Amino acid sequence: MEYRRNAMARLEQAEELDLPIRLAATGGRAAGVLLAVLVTAGTLWAFTGSLPRTMTATGVIAPPPASRAAGEPVVVLYVARQDADRVTAGSAVSLAVPGVPPTAPAGHLRGTVSYTATTAAVRAAVTAQLPKDASRVPPGAALVVVRIPAGQVSLSKALPLSASVHLAPVRPVDLVSGS
Template sequence: MNFRFKALQRMREPDELDSPTLLAAPRGWIAVFVVMIIMAGASLWAFRGSLPISVSAPGLLTRPLGSAQVQSPVPGTVRQLLVRPTDSVAANQPIARVESLDGTSAQITSPFAGHVVGLGVNEGQVIPTGQTLATVERTDAPDDRMVAMVFVPAARAVGLTPGRPVDLSVSTAPASSFGLLRGRITSVSPYPLTSGELTGLVGGDLAAKTYASASAPRLVIVDLVRDTATRSGYAWSTTNGPPNALGTQVSVQATINLGSQTPFSLILGR
């Protein structure tokens, strides 16, 4: 009898049009409203939000003309090295004395002024023609100063123009303690560097490997922003920066700021 009573109740239900029907529980409506608010916020952010665009690349602090290798024009034995690393040399100053196979002695001079950053031979070493005797960081540019040379892969160099701000993480001044060194792009090479050009700028094949990438890099020269209030004489993202002066031949990691774009544009690949 109980089963029959329930069956009759169900048969009468379609005719009970005046009875209220519960479409959703209050908790269900709250969940719907929360999802709608999140979707509206996400849509607004997608069209009105802003994502920074930047390019990162390795580089080093140096002079505008970079470094160059002084090579021996004659074969023979290195009898005397006349300079040491950190020495300053003038144009046409002797840097080594090489004794050729016939016993004659030749003094090898530096064709430009600069600072010796490394030696390629030892005294008593027998060398062929073209052997690198010393690597010299050139200081004979008319506008000699400290700059950052940044080597950006050619595929990522689109949009790099003079005046763009650059943040430099300096290896000898950790960013976590002293902040980032400020700079601005001065020039961008119109063509990618060849392996020979890169080797010549940084002073050797070993150093060039540090800055080489899968694609030939473009050379970006970054001028450092000066600030006489800091110990280094340059502007940093912190108030004071490091407590000592900056030196050249120091590696940096550059972050070049290219502006911003909306998340929607990023999705479309614009």
């Protein structure tokens, strides 16, 4: 009966159609405006901003061939086949030789991608060049040849190394859409 009495009392009250509607308190309005600004800024950044991308790879750095002894060392990186198409000639590469401090002359090198081979690396050749690190090389890896400017390092034997290949930046919306 209590519900019926409350309902009847409500029906008998005058309607308040002439009063302004209060949708949110001042704090709620400020939070709504802040949320709108953040969503707008995020959307704008998604379409106009960019994210840097890097890829890690295992490889070997070798002295120049005897035919060009005064030339540049040869760096061969092994990259997963599906990632090889993202590596383009001219991409910057940072190289780190394990066991050599980054402050030493041969500890941290920079180079550029010369080319990416179209054929997969032969497993026996990878194992011969990287006996300890061959397990880190993905099966069917593609070869990426990196050019290091002469004078950065002089080598007497081949050394294993790890590398970060700096790829072209990508827009955040492209990551979401998968393109």
